[in-house]
Amino acid sequence: MIKFERFKLDNGLTVLFHKDPTTPLAVVNTLYDVGARDEVEEKTGFAHLFEHLMFGGSVNIPDFDAPLQMAGGESNAFTSNDITNYYDVLPANNLETALWLESDRMLSLAFTPKSLEVQRNVVIEEFKQRYLNQPYGDVWLELRPLAYEKHPYKWATIGKEIKHIEDATMEDVKDFFHKHYNPSNAILCVAGNFELDYVKEVVEKWYGPIPAGIKPARILESEPEQNEFREKTIERPVPTDAFYYAFKMPERRNEGFYMADVLSDALGRDKSSRLYISLKKEQKLVSEIGAYITGSMDQGLLVVSGKLNDGVSFEDLDKALWKVLDKIQTHPISQEELDRLMIKIRTSKEFQEQGLLNRAMNLCVFELLGDAEGINTEHEIYHAIQPSHLQETALHILKPTNCSLLKVKASTNA
Amino acid sequence: MLNRKETPAILPIEKINFVKPQVFDISTSTKLFFMKEVPNETTRLDLYFDAGTIKGDIGISSFVNGLLLSGTKDKTSIQINSEIDNLGGFFESGISNENAVITIYSLRENILPILRVIQDAIQNLAFIEHEVEELIADRRQKFKQNMEKVSFLAQRAFQQRLFNDSIYGRITNEADFDSITIPKLKHFFQENYLNGLSKVVVVGNLNQDEIDEIIDLTGSWSSEVNTQFENSIKNLRGGAHIVKDGAVQTAIRVGKILFNKTHEDYNDFLILNTIFGDYFGSRLMSNIREDKGYTYGIGTMVAELHETGYFLIATEVGKDVKDATLKEIQFEMERLQTELVSEEELLLVKNYMLGQLLKSADGPYSMTDLYMSVEPYDLDLDFYNKSIESINHITPERIQELAQKYLRWNDMTVVSAG
Numbered sequence: 028m029i030k031f032e033r034f035k036l037d038n039g040l041t042v043l044f045h046k047d048p049t050t051p052l053a054v055v056n057t058l059y060d061v062g063a064r065d066e067v068e069e070k071t072g073f074a075h076l077f078e079h080l081m082f083g084g085s086v087n088i089p090d091f092d093a094p095l096q097m098a099g100g101e102s103n104a105f106t107s108n109d110i111t112n113y114y115d116v117l118p119a120n121n122l123e124t125a126l127w128l129e130s131d132r133m134l135s136l137a138f139t140p141k142s143l144e145v146q147r148n149v150v151i152e153e154f155k156q157r158y159l160n161q162p163y164g165d166v167w168l169e170l171r172p173l174a175y176e177k178h179p180y181k182w183a184t185i186g187k188e189i190k191h192i193e194d195a196t197m198e199d200v201k202d203f204f205h206k207h208y209n210p211s212n213a214i215l216c217v218a219g220n221f222e223l224d225y226v227k228e229v230v231e232k233w234y235g236p237i238p239a240g241i242k243p244a245r246i247l248e249s250e251p252e253q254n255e256f257r258e259k260t261i262e263r264p265v266p267t268d269a270f271y272y273a274f275k276m277p278e279r280r281n282e283g284f285y286m287a288d289v290l291s292d293a294l295g296r297d298k299s300s301r302l303y304i305s306l307k308k309e310q311k312l313v314s315e316i317g318a319y320i321t322g323s324m325d326q327g328l329l330v331v332s333g334k335l336n337d338g339v340s341f342e343d344l345d346k347a348l349w350k351v352l353d354k355i356q357t358h359p360i361s362q363e364e365l366d367r368l369m370i371k372i373r374t375s376k377e378f379q380e381q382g383l384l385n386r387a388m389n390l391c392v393f394e395l396l397g398d399a400e401g402i403n404t405e406h407e408i409y410h411a412i413q414p415s416h417l418q419e420t421a422l423h424i425l426k427p428t429n430c431s432l433l434k435v436k437a438s439t440n441a
Numbered sequence: 442m443l444n445r446k447e448t449p450a451i452l453p454i455e456k457i458n459f460v461k462p463q464v465f466d467i468s469t470s471t472k473l474f475f476m477k478e479v480p481n482e483t484t485r486l487d488l489y490f491d492a493g494t495i496k497g498d499i500g501i502s503s504f505v506n507g508l509l510l511s512g513t514k515d516k517t518s519i520q521i522n523s524e525i526d527n528l529g530g531f532f533e534s535g536i537s538n539e540n541a542v543i544t545i546y547s548l549r550e551n552i553l554p555i556l557r558v559i560q561d562a563i564q565n566l567a568f569i570e571h572e573v574e575e576l577i578a579d580r581r582q583k584f585k586q587n588m589e590k591v592s593f594l595a596q597r598a599f600q601q602r603l604f605n606d607s608i609y610g611r612i613t614n615e616a617d618f619d620s621i622t623i624p625k626l627k628h629f630f631q632e633n634y635l636n637g638l639s640k641v642v643v644v645g646n647l648n649q650d651e652i653d654e655i656i657d658l659t660g661s662w663s664s665e666v667n668t669q670f671e672n673s674i675k676n677l678r679g680g681a682h683i684v685k686d687g688a689v690q691t692a693i694r695v696g697k698i699l700f701n702k703t704h705e706d707y708n709d710f711l712i713l714n715t716i717f718g719d720y721f722g723s724r725l726m727s728n729i730r731e732d733k734g735y736t737y738g739i740g741t742m743v744a745e746l747h748e749t750g751y752f753l754i755a756t757e758v759g760k761d762v763k764d765a766t767l768k769e770i771q772f773e774m775e776r777l778q779t780e781l782v783s784e785e786e787l788l789l790v791k792n793y794m795l796g797q798l799l800k801s802a803d804g805p806y807s808m809t810d811l812y813m814s815v816e817p818y819d820l821d822l823d824f825y826n827k828s829i830e831s832i833n834h835i836t837p838e839r840i841q842e843l844a845q846k847y848l849r850w851n852d853m854t855v856v857s858a859g
Binding site: 049050051052086087088092093094096097098099100101102116117118120121123124127131134144145146147148149150151152153155156157159160161162232233236264265266267297298299304308311314315334336337363366367370371373374375377378380381382383 | 454482528585690
């Protein structure tokens with residue numbers, strides 16, 4: 028049970044406070060309700076580039092990191108297709124330093140040309156390091172536009188292409204900030220050994236004067252229903268053929284999301300999962316295989332991916348894979364198997380909630396979903412899942428007309 | 442009126458509580474470390490074996506480590522993994538130069554049932570032929586994939602030149618996979634697992650009976666030998682470049698043999714290391730990422746071995762700026778030797794390091810890890826009080842002296858791949 032308090036400032040900022048009397052540290056986590064899905068198709072990679080610029084100095088403070096380090100703390104951030112999340116971890120008695128820094132960059136940035144120029148280069152190097160210079164690194168750049176025709180999930184957080192990042196202008200940066208970075212579009216969580224009154228006082232002190240903004244309306248192109256099997260083969264200088272079967276699945280706020288999550292576990296989370304046992308251990312078709320979900324806010328993907336053993340064809344794999352997928356649609360899973368999946372979920376959750384930072388981040392995510400209390404009630408949704416639910420979900424999701432298949436073929440010169 | 446220009450008053454860290462785990466003797470040379478103060482249902486159990494990559498023929502250690510749950514005469518690997526999963530357990534096994542470590546994560550109520558499954562799987566490990574063949578094939582694929590990565594190529598070449606002709610400098614080649622045989626695997630396993638347990642670490646709110654059962658279950662594997670580790674390794678100075686066609690980035694590794702926590706300069710050097718490359722505001726990050734934009738990241742570290750240690754700088758940069766980056770690394774080394782660090786920069790690094798230490802001691806898992814990182818050197822938690830003392834008392838002159846002593850460009854092994 029994770030206890031928290033919630034209060035709202037007049038300017039629209041939602042604040043969560045989580046008390047942990049056992050730690051000498053404080054966490055300040057800020058979630059902005061903006062991600063790569065809020066970009067326009069001609070200017071992708073922007074939410075992420077912007078995250079880098081948030082460390083390039085704010086209106087009153089030339090350098091974000093140095094004062095935080097001076098206070099014994101450190102900071103980082105990440106951007107996804109859905110959200111941008113910033114966090115600071117520091118000794119509890121210096122909490123105000125983090126609030127001072129975070130509130131100033133919510134107020135306004137310094138927008139220095141040097142910061143834009145340098146971070147553009149840094150992000151381009153990040154693009155190369157993570158997506159271009161790794162075997163299979165560009166798979167998601169290919170898979171997204173295959174699975175999505177309209178919805179902005181069709182591009183990756185890093186962007187569709189390097190050129191979009193190269194072309195970013197200061198005007199773009201400023202527009203993006205003014206549209207998305209304001210108190211009503213953010214959720215703040217303070218965690219540590221504090222009293223609520225104190226947290227209210229210092230949060231009001233630093234964030235209260237920030238002018239209220241307008242929470243931007245999110246009108247995204249909705250993805251038309253997929254009624255066809257899609258397939259694409261790319262050749263790359265990699266040593267092994269690889270496959271990615273991506274099935275559309277329900278959005279985060281839908282119960283079906285949880286069912287698809289458990290279904291993916293049954294198919295390919297662990298070494299006792301169906302695909303692992305059948306395709307790897309019994310039939311020896313693959314060297315690795317797994318199933319997982321993207322966890323997206325909007326309609327997401329359940330992905331089955333892996334690598335073929337030498338001498339095995341994509342056709343052999345395809346037949347064997349669909350057999351496993353058919354079986355889970357035609358035969359309900361046993362209570363024993365379901366119990367196994369549930370205890371793994373429960374164990375992972377216990378470990379995740381060990382960390383103060385994880386708790387603060389998750390509280391913000393659940394608040395974004397509608398209510399931070401979801402962090403404590405989510406397990407009830409999992410526990411209500413019955414074998415019949417999984418069978419229905421499988422029937423609905425695991426069909427060829429809901430599938431996009433990306434094959435990476437090893438080119439001969441590898 | 443709120444003053445946003447000035448930082449709120451910064452309060453110093455007054456005290457860090459270091460908590461020592463309880464220690465039990467499993468045998469004369471094998472100990473169990475137990476951290477009981479866990480405020481929730483999670484438990485972690487680590488088994489350390491004297492079975493690292495420096496042991497045995499090249500590559501053998503890693504295959505044995507990968508086969509630990511591959512089946513007994515009574516149970517297949519599928520059965521073993523299913524039993525662990527039924528109990529909600531997570532099993533990890535990993536290997537370093539000097540150790541192999543098995544880790545189990547689970548809820549408290551399941552840790553012993555899981556350990557019983559794993560104990561049986563290891564005690565009766567059969568090295569079934571098709572399991573061995575499968576792992577060799579998997580590893581061969583993985584190896585080919587890794588050889589496509591500039592970071593892997595640079596790391597290999599660096600390891601070879603850093604550890605030079607010592608046992609630590611051996612690197613695996615694809616041909617080594619051909620010489621793996623079942624008798625060799627069995628022999629290694631018998632010597633270094635069934636008689637190689639060097640430590641057990643338990644974090645979790647268990648009772649004494651449960652600890653006693655863990656000792657009973659694993660005690661017979663205790664190592665009776667005290668392994669001797671090499672202590673006089675000298676790195677090969679100077680550069681080498683590995684060509685990788687088509688790469689858009691070049692991986693760089695620069696470093697030298699240094700020392701471990703037992704050395705008198707260790708704590709002070711860690712401060713120099715932080716200034717130079719071990720935090721976001723470091724000299725290297727400020728120059729090479731935040732000023733020039735050559736890279737997504739650059740960092741330095743001090744890595745430790747039982748008898749020695751090494752210093753490492755690692756980065757991936759755009760392929761056009763490899764030489765420019767090496768020049769800047771050299772420039773930053775020399776700047777630390779010729780210019781005194783400002784009081785303000787030093788104060789920032791001191792405060793940052795104290796904050797990091799506070800974080801490293803926060804919670805039973807971090808605290809145990811902190812203890813386990815001094816234990817191999819026969820040090821105790823007082824080491825960290827000495828670190829704090831070192832942080833509080835270091836001067837710009839001392840930093841400069843250490844840079845002159847340990848950060849000489851000509852002493853470095855310099856490797857790139859791209």
